[in-house]
Amino acid sequence: MMKDDIKEVLFSKEDLDKIVKRLGREITQTYQDDELYLVTLLKGAVVFFTDIIREIDLPVEMDFMAVSSYKNGTCSSGEVKIVKDLSEPIAGKNVLIIEDILDSGKTLSYIMNVLEQRGPKSIRICTLFDKPERRTVDVQADYVGTQVPDEFIVGYGLDYAEKYRNLPYVGVLKPEIYSK
Ligand code: IMP
Ligand code: MG
DSSP states (O other): OGGEEEEEEEEHHHHHHHHHHHHEEEEEEHHHHOOOOEEEEEEHHHHHHHHHHHGGGSEEEEEEEEOOOOOOSSOSOOOOOOEESSSOOOOEEHHHHHHHESSHHHHHHHHHHHHHHTSEEEEEEEEEOOGGOOSSSSOOOSSEEEOSSSSSBBBBBOOBTTTTTTTTSSEEOOOHHHHO
8 A cells, every 4th residue: 555655644635735725826816817828847746737727717828848857766866858848939928837846956947947048928936845955956936835844755746766646645755665
């Protein structure tokens, strides 16, 4: 059972629902009646994305991008590579990046650099989780669901070696799972 690998539940389904609703309201207020171009980072942010789009009361378009930075470990390699790029140009658009977790910041700082060069009207970041203690690159999110301690968490889209993404809650993985 997947739950046997979880040391502690940090955010229940209900906690996540409250956080996502609050973020949706904040985003709706900022952009007023403007159009939004949501850029979701595959795969981790997908679960969060499908929930938050229904809390944003604005006309939105959506696109997806995949980058690789983590190889089956819990630490960033520092190397970021675009595996799947956006399918349309973003020039003149209000881009909002939807990310699951901001850790070292390497992934988002790389993506911000790439996307800024394409001439969007605006570009902001919405991350569900933020681990500020782990930051090695200067990048800040405009919308943060909640801060989390420096522990490896899984569920609600977040994985360890591609597993646990389908847990409906977010929990701390037992360290013996990734030290095996
Ligand atoms: P960064 O480039 O170090 O900021 O890493 C961001 C990416 O690392 C996220 O999109 C996640 O895929 C992954 N990541 C960072 N911390 C965790 C965690 O605690 N659990 C699962 N994935 C994580
Ligand atoms: Mg990710």
